[in-house]
Amino acid sequence: MKMERFDVVVIGGGLPGCFSARELSRLKLEIVLLEAREDVCTGVSRANTAVVYPGHDHKPGTLKAEMTVRANASFDRLCEELDVPFSRCGSLMLSFGPRSDAALRKKLRQGRENGVPGLRLLSADEAYRLEPTIASGLSSALYASTAGTVNPWQLGIAACENAVQNGVRLRLNTRVIAMRRENDDYLLETDHGALQARAVVNCAGLAADRVQGLLFPPAVRIVPTAGDYLVLDRNSVGKPTHILQVEPEEGEKGLTVVPTVEGSLLLGPTERENALDYATTENGLAWVREQAAHLLPGLALDGTIRSFAAVRPNPQRQDGSSIHSFCIEHPAERFWSLIGIKTPGLTCARELGAFLARRLAEELAAEENAGFDPVRRGIRRAHGLPFEERKALAERDPDYGEIVCFCEDVTKAEVLEAVRRGAVTVDGVKRRVGTGMGRCQGARCEQKIAALIAEALGVPESAVRKDGPGSEIVRAAHENV
Numbered sequence: 001m002k003m004e005r006f007d008v009v010v011i012g013g014g015l016p017g018c019f020s021a022r023e024l025s026r027l028k029l030e031i032v033l034l035e036a037r038e039d040v041c042t043g044v045s046r047a048n049t050a051v052v053y054p055g056h057d058h059k060p061g062t063l064k065a066e067m068t069v070r071a072n073a074s075f076d077r078l079c080e081e082l083d084v085p086f087s088r089c090g091s092l093m094l095s096f097g098p099r100s101d102a103a104l105r106k107k108l109r110q111g112r113e114n115g116v117p118g119l120r121l122l123s124a125d126e127a128y129r130l131e132p133t134i135a136s137g138l139s140s141a142l143y144a145s146t147a148g149t150v151n152p153w154q155l156g157i158a159a160c161e162n163a164v165q166n167g168v169r170l171r172l173n174t175r176v177i178a179m180r181r182e183n184d185d186y187l188l189e190t191d192h193g194a195l196q197a198r199a200v201v202n203c204a205g206l207a208a209d210r211v212q213g214l215l216f217p218p219a220v221r222i223v224p225t226a227g228d229y230l231v232l233d234r235n236s237v238g239k240p241t242h243i244l245q246v247e248p249e250e251g252e253k254g255l256t257v258v259p260t261v262e263g264s265l266l267l268g269p270t271e272r273e274n275a276l277d278y279a280t281t282e283n284g285l286a287w288v289r290e291q292a293a294h295l296l297p298g299l300a301l302d303g304t305i306r307s308f309a310a311v312r313p314n315p316q317r318q319d320g321s322s323i324h325s326f327c328i329e330h331p332a333e334r335f336w337s338l339i340g341i342k343t344p345g346l347t348c349a350r351e352l353g354a355f356l357a358r359r360l361a362e363e364l365a366a367e368e369n370a371g372f373d374p375v376r377r378g379i380r381r382a383h384g385l386p387f388e389e390r391k392a393l394a395e396r397d398p399d400y401g402e403i404v405c406f407c408e409d410v411t412k413a414e415v416l417e418a419v420r421r422g423a424v425t426v427d428g429v430k431r432r433v434g435t436g437m438g439r440c441q442g443a444r445c446e447q448k449i450a451a452l453i454a455e456a457l458g459v460p461e462s463a464v465r466k467d468g469p470g471s472e473i474v475r476a477a478h479e480n481v
């Protein structure tokens with residue numbers, strides 16, 4: 001049988017992988033995106049702090065600083081093109097003492113040198129006027145008007161859909177297990193057959209070091225750490241309206257608080273060494289609660305609707321020293337790896353993709369794809385439409401008249417469109433239309449969504465999972481005892 005041949009194979013459908021595929025589709029190339037799981041954006045790109053950073057956190061002159069400032073400036077346009085909600089709510093970095101004051105002054109200088117617009121060092125009074133929810137004792141605050149927040153998985157899925165629209169082939173449930181070079185090409189063996197490519201872009205997230213190691217020894221290895229988060233319901237009393245980041249006076253870590261685009265409040269994360277699991281810890285969640293109660297005394301923590309853990313892919317040199325810049329390895333011609341892309345990888349996903357696309361355009365002597373269309377339309381939402389418009393929509397398509405998720409006001413039509421666009425799990429639907437993100441966290445709609453997925457895909461309900469393997473929602477009849 002003839003082996004499939006592509007110009008570029010992108011490994012890994014996280015944010016950088018989806019954006020690499022999208023940016024590469026601006027070129028006249030045959031591209032395939034391989035993702036080991038049943039959907040894109042189920043790994044690091046799913047669980048993170050969701051902040052679009054302004055760029056004052058990074059050393060002047062570094063790639064991170066340069067990319068973050070550029071990415072931030074173009075985020076409104078990117079989100080318009082991809083039809084993804086983006087809130088430029090601004091951030092306050094908070095100091096409660098002299099050491100942190102000095103750190104904020106340094107970040108201000110750094111930010112100005114990096115060209116970050118809208119940065120201001122505020123006195124405590126000025127900061128309280130902007131954000132009255134903060135506890136007393138504030139010493140100073142660094143305000144960044146350009147900071148914002150986006151739903152990370154919505155952004156990644158949108159980039160992936162746009163890539164596919166522009167000709168990228170998406171292969172889900174396809175894990176790369178071996179690689180070798182043959183003549184001038186790369187041969188990739190997957191658990192669903194082999195393929196051949198002129199170039200490889202490795203964006204395999206937590207496995208990126210091992211994936212590169214299938215062919216070239218990586219100079220960097222990934223050491224994972226985990227962190228816990230809490231999510232509070234959008235109706236919780238005492239929510240701030242800005243992103244808040246505590247610059248710790250003592251200790252390693254300060255709390256980050258994010259008013260999300262969905263209206264909920266995200267609090268976290270903690271830092272747990274050498275952990276590669278997504279289970280939350282009692283200590284971690286207690287720390288988040290304690291810090292939140294200190295920082296926002298009026299915040300009703302009984303509005304907590306969810307907790308989750310995230311895993312960071314920390315890049316380390318083989319001698320054990322940490323790496324703070326983006327690790328972009330180029331061990332051979334036409335082979336690129338992004339290894340251990342931590343914060344601000346969400347902010348810079350498009351920039352990273354564009355960087356790789358520019359390099360590969362040179363190496364492959366690729367021409368521009370004149371037909372590239374940057375615009376992707378999201379799923380038509382019923383929520384928020386004026387009554388008459390919503391009524392008309394339901395008259396044209398009765399599925400728009402049937403609400404499935406009552407907390408987030410999502411209709412059957414939206415759920416079915418999510419499935420049509422690739423969702424095969426209950427969480428896949430959630431990532432596309434926000435079902436189960438509200439107060440009841442899916443308690444009322446999960447089963448109905450599983451039934452809709454089963455019907456649309458023509459599979460038994462017992463085959464439908466909430467998320468990863470083993471998370472089936474109902475048992476098959478013969479399994480019931």
Ligand SMILES: Cc1cc2nc3c(=O)[nH]c(=O)nc-3n(C[C@H](O)[C@H](O)[C@H](O)COP(=O)(O)OP(=O)(O)OC[C@H]3O[C@@H](n4cnc5c(N)ncnc54)[C@H](O)[C@@H]3O)c2cc1C
Pocket residue numbers: 011012013014015016017034035036037040041042043044045046047048049050051052053174175176177203204205206207208211227269310311312313341342343344345346347348
């Ligand atoms: C705790 C935390 C908070 C963060 N907060 C922010 C923030 O606020 N703002 C910001 O800008 N950035 C933030 N980031 C950074 C951002 O989330 C990451 O940079 C980005 O999501 C990394 O994506 P990735 O593609 O490298 O990994 P992933 O999203 O995990 O994607 C890698 C994909 O590769 C697939 N894969 C693995 N092996 C193979 C294989 N052999 N074959 C095929 N597929 C494979 C996996 O299944 C996975 O889907 C945060 C990160 C963390 C961990």
